[in-house]
Amino acid sequence: MALSHAILVSLLDRPRSGYELGKRFEKTLGFFWKASHQQIYQQLHKMSDSGWVKGETVEQSERPNRIVYNITKAGRDVVDEWVATPTDPPSVKEELLVKLYALGDVDRATLVAELRRRLAFHQDRLVLYQAIMSEYYADLSVLTDQQQGRYLGLRLGILSEQASIVWAGEAVELVGARV
Amino acid sequence: MALSHAILVSLLDRPRSGYELGKRFEKTLGFFWKASHQQIYQQLHKMSDSGWVKGETVEQSERPNRIVYNITKAGRDVVDEWVATPTDPPSVKEELLVKLYALGDVDRATLVAELRRRLAFHQDRLVLYQAIMSEYYADLSVLTDQQQGRYLGLRLGILSEQASIVWAGEAVELVGARV
DNA sequence: AGGCTCATGTAAACGGTTACATGATTAC
DNA sequence: GTAATCATGTAACCGTTTACATGAGCCT
Numbered sequence: 001m002a003l004s005h006a007i008l009v010s011l012l013d014r015p016r017s018g019y020e021l022g023k024r025f026e027k028t029l030g031f032f033w034k035a036s037h038q039q040i041y042q043q044l045h046k047m048s049d050s051g052w053v054k055g056e057t058v059e060q061s062e063r064p065n066r067i068v069y070n071i072t073k074a075g076r077d078v079v080d081e082w083v084a085t086p087t088d089p090p091s092v093k094e095e096l097l098v099k100l101y102a103l104g105d106v107d108r109a110t111l112v113a114e115l116r117r118r119l120a121f122h123q124d125r126l127v128l129y130q131a132i133m134s135e136y137y138a139d140l141s142v143l144t145d146q147q148q149g150r151y152l153g154l155r156l157g158i159l160s161e162q163a164s165i166v167w168a169g170e171a172v173e174l175v176g177a178r179v
Numbered sequence: 180m181a182l183s184h185a186i187l188v189s190l191l192d193r194p195r196s197g198y199e200l201g202k203r204f205e206k207t208l209g210f211f212w213k214a215s216h217q218q219i220y221q222q223l224h225k226m227s228d229s230g231w232v233k234g235e236t237v238e239q240s241e242r243p244n245r246i247v248y249n250i251t252k253a254g255r256d257v258v259d260e261w262v263a264t265p266t267d268p269p270s271v272k273e274e275l276l277v278k279l280y281a282l283g284d285v286d287r288a289t290l291v292a293e294l295r296r297r298l299a300f301h302q303d304r305l306v307l308y309q310a311i312m313s314e315y316y317a318d319l320s321v322l323t324d325q326q327q328g329r330y331l332g333l334r335l336g337i338l339s340e341q342a343s344i345v346w347a348g349e350a351v352e353l354v355g356a357r358v
Numbered sequence: 359a360g361g362c363t364c365a366t367g368t369a370a371a372c373g374g375t376t377a378c379a380t381g382a383t384t385a386c
Numbered sequence: 387g388t389a390a391t392c393a394t395g396t397a398a399c400c401g402t403t404t405a406c407a408t409g410a411g412c413c414t
Contacts, residue, residue: 009214009280
């Protein structure tokens with residue numbers, strides 16, 4: 001149970017259709033929780049069966065009908081219960097570090113190229129996050145409660161990207177020096 | 180295909196039994212790739228069917244027999260092919276950030292407590308990583324190729340923990356101030 | 359007597375990814 | 387004409403987690 005919670009959290013803002021949720025997961029929430037549209041539609045059916053959300057079909061001419069989901073009282077309770085249970089530290093899956101673990105036995109030049117790509121990726125991410133930061137969260141003293149939480153997501157993103165950039169720079173130097 | 184690669188990488192060092200691999204995944208490799216013993220045993224059977232590894236039963240008196248796995252030529256080829264294919268950036272699953280995303284609608288005090296626990300967790304981790312660093316990687320100029328890769332894993336660990344500590348400190352301040 | 363370490367496994371359930379499927383409208 | 391956007395779904399597969407299972411030896 002995890003994607004369901006992220007969906008419920010998004011529905012706390014306002015009712016949304018599966019499609020809108022998908023869009024949402026491509027931005028904002030998607031930076032710390034990935035989900036594909038197939039996954040979202042399947043989850044919505046399950047959650048509807050469990051009574052956590054309720055879908056209403058909105059007839060549309062010239063477009064496919066939309067099914068807009070509302071969070072129910074039962075869904076609201078699930079959120080509260082979930083928030084009250086301790087969060088596990090994020091489980092790490094760093095494939096690149098597994099490759100580096102084998103550095104003594106594999107081709108170094110390939111890994112240097114990978115590390116350079118990683119460096120560029122994190123630099124792009126940092127620029128993106130900083131742009132969002134200065135557009136929406138320039139003045140920290142006027143944030144609503146809701147904005148405060150989202151600011152913290154962004155803030156961790158920025159700190160993490162900075163750390164990754166430092167690391168990738170060092171790694172390129174170190175691994176590249178012996179190629 | 181992912182855990183199988185981590186297992187192969189560990190077998191490059193030397194042959195190991197499922198049990199030994201499990202121990203291994205609790206430390207070193209496990210910092211960037213988690214695996215339970217059930218998962219490892221199942222993977223080993225599959226990999227054995229595919230011919231990537233070969234198990235040999237070692238009879239033991241007064242202890243259960245061990246099945247020690249060697250990497251085969253085919254397994255070695257799988258590693259090389261895997262190293263040559265680009266690595267996806269790690270997929271993020273940060274449950275705590277999803278909770279913070281709902282900060283406008285849920286109990287703040289609970290989240291402050293969570294954040295404090297997080298801070299402590301990352302501080303402990305940092306101490307642990309720094310201890311390993313000064314024990315095994317004190318002098319960077321004398322590292323073997325193999326050690327270099329493992330040093331980089333540790334280095335990213337340290338930088339990440341430092342970033343998380345800064346973040347968690349700020350988060351406790353910010354969220355705690357309005358409770 | 360109770361719990362830990364060594365050592366291996368099966369089975370069920372759950373979660374996530376990939377492929378396939380449809381069909382209209384709008385923008386270049 | 388081609389691609390993107392809007393809008394929803396099914397099916398198969400793979401990977402992961404949780405629960406259950408066994409059994410000897412060692413330490414307190």
